Amino acid sequence: MEWWNKRVFYQIYPRSFCDANNDGMGDIQGIISKLPYLKELGIGAIWLSPVTASSDYDNGYDVSDYCDINPKFGTMDDFKALLKEADKLDIKIVMDLIINHTSDQHRWFIESKNPESPYHNYYVWKEPRLVKGKKLPPNNWDSLFLGSAWKYCEENGLYYLHLFTENQPDLNYNNPEVIEEVKKILKFWLDMGVAGFRCDVINCIYKTSYEDAKKRRIKTGKEFYLSQKGCHDILKELNRDILKPYNAFTVGETMDVSLEEAKDFIQDELTLVFPFEHHTGVDCWFQIPVLKRKYKPFRIIKILKKWQTKMPWTPLFFENHDQARSVSRFGDEGKYYKESVKMLATVLLTQKGTPFIYQGEEIGLTNTDFKSMDEIDDIATKNIYGTLRRLKFGKKRAFKMTMNYARDHARTPIPWDDSENGGFCTVKPWLRLNEKYKEINVKKNLSEPDSCFNYYKKLIALRNEEEALQLGDIEFADLGKDIFAYYRKKDDKTFFIVSNMSGKVQKIREEVRGLPILFNYRNFNPQQKILRPFESVITRI
Template identity: 40%
Template sequence: MTEQRWWHRAVVYQIYPSSFMDANGDGMGDLPGIIERLDHLADLGITVIWLSPIFASPMDDNGYDISDYQAIAPQFGTLDDLDRLIAEADRRGIKIILDLVVNHSSDEHPWFVDAKSSKDSDYRDFYIWREPAADGGPPSELTSYFSGSMWEFDEASGEYYFHQFSKKQPDLNWDNPAVPEAVHTMMNWWLDRGVAGFRMDVLDLLGKDVDNQQLTAGPKLHDRIHTMNRATYGPRDALTVGETWSVTPETAPLYCAPERDEISMVFQFEHISLTFGEPEDGAPNGGKWNAKPVDPLKLKQVLAKWQHALAGGRGWNSLFWNNHDLPRAVSEFGDDSEHRIRSAKMLATILHGQQGTPYIYQGEEIGMTNVRFDAIEDYRDIETLNFYNEYGDLGWTHAQRMAAIYRNGRDNARTPMQWSATDNGGFSTGTPWLTVNPNYRDINVAADRADPDGIFQHYQKLIQLRKDHDVLVYGRFTLLLEDHPTVFAYERELNGERWLVLGSFSAERTQVHLPAHWQNTLCQCLIHNTSARGALGQTLDLAPYEAFMLRAEGNAE
């Protein structure tokens, strides 16, 4: 039996601060803007807010390049604003977790500025430096996730420094004991200030072995996480979730099995990787940019595999469709045109019925969609801009590159929150840092919440069901209709209570033959996106993107 923890019942809402709400009219979202909208989140029912980075940063990578871990970026506000946000959220029963970005810092962090000043700097070994290769070039041919080499030459010292992302994001050297010591001190400073935990950026990279070119999940990784746990968040019962692209069902318990004292849960991306095609030669993240349609059969098999992998106390799942790096859920997995509302509700139902902690990305609760800007100049994301330039050199036309960006560019998730049909979607009275999706006139919080059958209300009901019913939190998961190509159905069972959760990923009407133990069953319909169902027969005729949760009440005969 799974040991019960407070975050098992949590529902997390991710805020991308630049794009959530601008309170001062400068075009950039900020902490006072988040405070203004806390009642919206309290009404939704979420219990945790995850803030993407708000720390001081030159914003080369939208805040994932931190120049001061204990200061707030001025465009977001002040430390006093964050203290006020923590207090106001707490008053509404909501906790705050921060984005912990400690695989790398900004090249403008004082540590790196000092490290670059001299080979004799006390901070030189905070980063990874190597002599040039015999030909004077980079020490290895490793390619950055953001294009180009992972090595940047420093003319002053005649050495290269290592960076897995932008050259303005030098990797920290976790082999130097002073690095984890400084990081732990910083983490405790934030925990003492009232934050409830951390989302841990690219956590599996902290164990990198650069010389042996093992950059993910290296041999020292788990010792480093365990040490971090004991020195900081572990004794405080904080929520921690690790971004771990390399994790598998077999390795996930190494991170999140309770007895290992590492983290609460991992973000696994196997279901996201199902959308990736074959990578182009010589191009990083090629599979992402050469995306393919989602196969619902493979999707449900992957999600079910993870449900089974971490069941019975072996760990804990994080449940999500999208985040600040990924396409909008309804555009990627549903239908963002004719069936937008119904498919958004279907995705929500399927996600929140599983075992794990659900994560809602800002705007998901109203079915916000991907954006299609005509000009590359309208995009702001460094990865997107690098892709556009690099793939042009590889021979891709403008139309091909824009189609890839429309599908998987990170700015799809970063366009400002659509609060109303007023100018700029009610996000800002100024000029937004990134253009609002033009469909804000039709898709916005005010319109959706005014609709008694809106997406927001569906999320409200789902979140309340999790709060009211242990079966959704701790019940056994069993996949049903395993071979059906478009219907994802599963059962949750706890102490004799049985629920059926079903969602159709098809835009066509679909008929399914129910498993024998659900045939001729009288049910209570707890939530649906079309019409309520009661007694079940032997088959179901499903509407496009239909979804529901039913509780078995007895025999219908």
């Protein structure tokens, strides 16, 4: 087995993690200062959200220089120091890789505006469509951040493609020179010592055709850019020429992939792919986050079982920088807050696969009670709100609907203690803190034996010690519709994990077998044949 089969990952969103120089924004030195904290938690690898040079229209996901560090976060020397200090603690670093698009401030794009430039074909430039003398976009594709996927450039009279914001022009992977540039980027960071890459929207990189597409509620055009054969060919080439020789780990953000498509992506292409079905299919309609529907635990259980059964190995996650906080979506912020945080931790860390914890998840951070759009930073959230207003939704309703999605729920600064600004900084932070920071913070979690952090710590330690919980087979048990129950088995070791994923008392069809070794209430009675709201237990059989 490989190192990534056994380790627990922790995603760091640098601008919100730890601010060492007190300028209101997190930085690399801040990350270095908290490595012992991550080691205490039991973390073996870090997924580092973008630290490369950026125009920061989309918080680092618009790269202006692939081989330099964003000065807001520090210097290249700081990054090298991070690699060195992490290595001392046996923590591997995986970088975010954003190669579907660049910033519109990248040198390549600036030069590409000139049709005679060798960089012109690095991007997708197209002539306008003329309709009754009016210049229109080349096709009807949507941006994933809403609106047209095309932006008109006055300088050359052409449109360029941007599947995301207009400040993020898509690279042209029909050009072999672009692929060679990507190989240089991969080699640059691997030579420095990173262990691999989380590959942003990687199944969007290749566009097969630029014709009009079937009109959809969202993602018009996706049949020409999602998971195309050309994408698989490129990933195979990158893996063959660079990634495999370095034994690099890769995990792909792959939108809308089916199980069968996910299997294709791990055949000599990527190491793993993130499944998103348990996020898009359980608490919203038509995979549109603002169209909220009541969360039903059995839906997520069904999806998790499917991916556990059909995939050989999968990344496990409930949170990342693009998702609302899991306890607010799938748990309870009230009476059963702590129990539901711990139940979700149990499910996350005991399934088959590689767990990814997102910063703040381990202390039970909830969604933030934003009061108005003035408090929102995220460009995608602003676009959604603007679209709802244009569709004649009132301000209050549009705001409420938008907050169902708001990515800034996950991006508020980490509260390290209960002092001003949660100990993150003493100046105004780049984004407001969660209003609960005096009750939910790292210092308080570290000091309380029954805290969310200490439960995570025990759970990770158990997983790190027991190969059955890392590498063992998984076998499901049917104890009830809203009960997620399964065995993990390897050699002569067997563990039984049972979680009530609902906020109601649930009768179970049989007693929980085995010796209880970790549970999220103060006590556990296996003979009762009921589980309290969000109750979870691990037994050894």
